[in-house]
Amino acid sequence: MKELTMKKAIIAIAAAGLMASACASDGYGGPNETVRQGAIGAGIGAVAGAIIGNNVGNGNAGTGAAIGAVVGGAAGAIRGSSQDRANQRRYTDNQGRYYYCYDGRQDECYWENGQRRY
Numbered sequence: 001m002k003e004l005t006m007k008k009a010i011i012a013i014a015a016a017g018l019m020a021s022a023c024a025s026d027g028y029g030g031p032n033e034t035v036r037q038g039a040i041g042a043g044i045g046a047v048a049g050a051i052i053g054n055n056v057g058n059g060n061a062g063t064g065a066a067i068g069a070v071v072g073g074a075a076g077a078i079r080g081s082s083q084d085r086a087n088q089r090r091y092t093d094n095q096g097r098y099y100y101c102y103d104g105r106q107d108e109c110y111w112e113n114g115q116r117r118y
Contacts, residue, residue, distance in 0.1 A: 033087070037080030038073050045072015 045068035053064015088100040091109075099117050101109040109117040 033080035033083040034077050035080065037083070038077030041076020041079070042069045042073030045069050045075070048072070 046065040047068070049068020049071075050061040050065035052068070053059070054061040056064075088102060090098065090100045092098055098112045099109050100112075111117050
Protein backbone atom coordinates (compact mmCIF):
# COMPACT_ATOMS: atom_id res chain seq x y z
CA MET A 1 0.00 0.00 0.00
CA LYS A 2 2.79 2.41 0.93
CA GLU A 3 4.57 1.70 -2.38
CA LEU A 4 1.43 2.45 -4.40
CA THR A 5 0.93 5.77 -2.59
CA MET A 6 4.57 6.73 -3.22
CA LYS A 7 4.27 5.90 -6.93
CA LYS A 8 1.17 8.09 -7.22
CA ALA A 9 2.95 10.95 -5.46
CA ILE A 10 5.98 10.65 -7.73
CA ILE A 11 3.82 10.65 -10.86
CA ALA A 12 1.83 13.68 -9.64
CA ILE A 13 4.94 15.67 -8.76
CA ALA A 14 6.65 14.86 -12.06
CA ALA A 15 3.53 15.77 -14.05
CA ALA A 16 3.20 19.10 -12.23
CA GLY A 17 6.82 19.97 -13.02
CA LEU A 18 6.43 19.08 -16.68
CA MET A 19 3.22 21.08 -17.04
CA ALA A 20 4.78 24.13 -15.40
CA SER A 21 7.85 23.93 -17.61
CA ALA A 22 5.75 23.61 -20.76
CA CYS A 23 4.02 26.91 -19.98
CA ALA A 24 7.19 28.90 -19.21
CA SER A 25 7.57 31.97 -21.40
CA ASP A 26 9.36 35.28 -21.17
CA GLY A 27 6.14 37.12 -22.06
CA TYR A 28 7.44 38.09 -25.49
CA GLY A 29 7.03 34.75 -27.25
CA GLY A 30 10.37 33.29 -26.20
CA PRO A 31 11.09 30.67 -23.57
CA ASN A 32 12.07 31.76 -20.09
CA GLU A 33 14.80 29.27 -19.30
CA THR A 34 14.99 30.26 -15.63
CA VAL A 35 11.37 29.28 -15.03
CA ARG A 36 11.38 26.30 -17.39
CA GLN A 37 14.54 24.69 -16.07
CA GLY A 38 13.63 25.55 -12.48
CA ALA A 39 10.34 23.66 -12.88
CA ILE A 40 12.06 20.70 -14.53
CA GLY A 41 14.70 20.65 -11.79
CA ALA A 42 12.01 20.74 -9.11
CA GLY A 43 10.16 17.84 -10.73
CA ILE A 44 13.26 15.71 -11.14
CA GLY A 45 14.48 16.62 -7.65
CA ALA A 46 11.12 15.74 -6.11
CA VAL A 47 11.08 12.33 -7.77
CA ALA A 48 14.68 11.59 -6.78
CA GLY A 49 14.07 12.89 -3.26
CA ALA A 50 10.95 10.76 -2.85
CA ILE A 51 12.81 7.65 -3.93
CA ILE A 52 15.78 8.38 -1.69
CA GLY A 53 13.56 9.43 1.22
CA ASN A 54 11.53 6.24 0.92
CA ASN A 55 14.61 4.01 0.99
CA VAL A 56 16.85 5.84 3.48
CA GLY A 57 16.41 6.86 7.09
CA ASN A 58 12.85 6.71 8.43
CA GLY A 59 11.33 6.00 4.99
CA ASN A 60 9.51 9.33 4.60
CA ALA A 61 9.07 9.89 0.85
CA GLY A 62 7.19 13.18 1.35
CA THR A 63 10.05 14.86 3.20
CA GLY A 64 12.54 13.59 0.63
CA ALA A 65 10.35 14.87 -2.21
CA ALA A 66 10.08 18.33 -0.62
CA ILE A 67 13.83 18.62 -0.06
CA GLY A 68 14.58 17.29 -3.55
CA ALA A 69 12.13 19.74 -5.13
CA VAL A 70 13.76 22.73 -3.42
CA VAL A 71 17.31 21.68 -4.28
CA GLY A 72 16.44 20.63 -7.85
CA GLY A 73 14.39 23.77 -8.46
CA ALA A 74 17.20 26.02 -7.28
CA ALA A 75 19.79 24.20 -9.40
CA GLY A 76 17.54 24.33 -12.46
CA ALA A 77 16.77 28.02 -11.99
CA ILE A 78 20.47 28.87 -11.68
CA ARG A 79 21.24 26.96 -14.87
CA GLY A 80 18.28 28.54 -16.69
CA SER A 81 19.27 32.03 -15.59
CA SER A 82 22.70 31.48 -17.08
CA GLN A 83 21.11 30.47 -20.38
CA ASP A 84 18.76 33.48 -20.33
CA ARG A 85 21.75 35.78 -19.96
CA ALA A 86 23.50 34.02 -22.85
CA ASN A 87 20.40 34.62 -25.03
CA GLN A 88 20.68 38.40 -24.55
CA ARG A 89 22.40 40.32 -27.32
CA ARG A 90 24.49 43.18 -26.01
CA TYR A 91 25.00 46.51 -27.78
CA THR A 92 26.49 49.95 -27.27
CA ASP A 93 24.80 53.07 -28.62
CA ASN A 94 26.66 55.94 -30.32
CA GLN A 95 27.23 57.59 -26.91
CA GLY A 96 28.89 54.47 -25.48
CA ARG A 97 25.94 53.47 -23.30
CA TYR A 98 25.39 49.74 -22.87
CA TYR A 99 22.03 48.06 -23.59
CA TYR A 100 20.78 44.57 -24.38
CA CYS A 101 18.03 42.98 -26.44
CA TYR A 102 16.46 39.55 -26.17
CA ASP A 103 17.02 37.24 -29.15
CA GLY A 104 18.15 40.17 -31.29
CA ARG A 105 14.73 41.88 -31.23
CA GLN A 106 15.30 45.60 -31.53
CA ASP A 107 11.79 46.33 -30.18
CA GLU A 108 12.53 44.62 -26.82
CA CYS A 109 15.69 46.32 -25.57
CA TYR A 110 16.71 47.48 -22.10
CA TRP A 111 19.40 49.74 -20.65
CA GLU A 112 22.00 48.30 -18.32
CA ASN A 113 19.93 49.32 -15.26
CA GLY A 114 16.90 47.38 -16.55
CA GLN A 115 14.82 50.31 -17.84
CA ARG A 116 13.22 49.76 -21.21
CA ARG A 117 14.98 51.41 -24.15
CA TYR A 118 12.60 53.15 -26.56
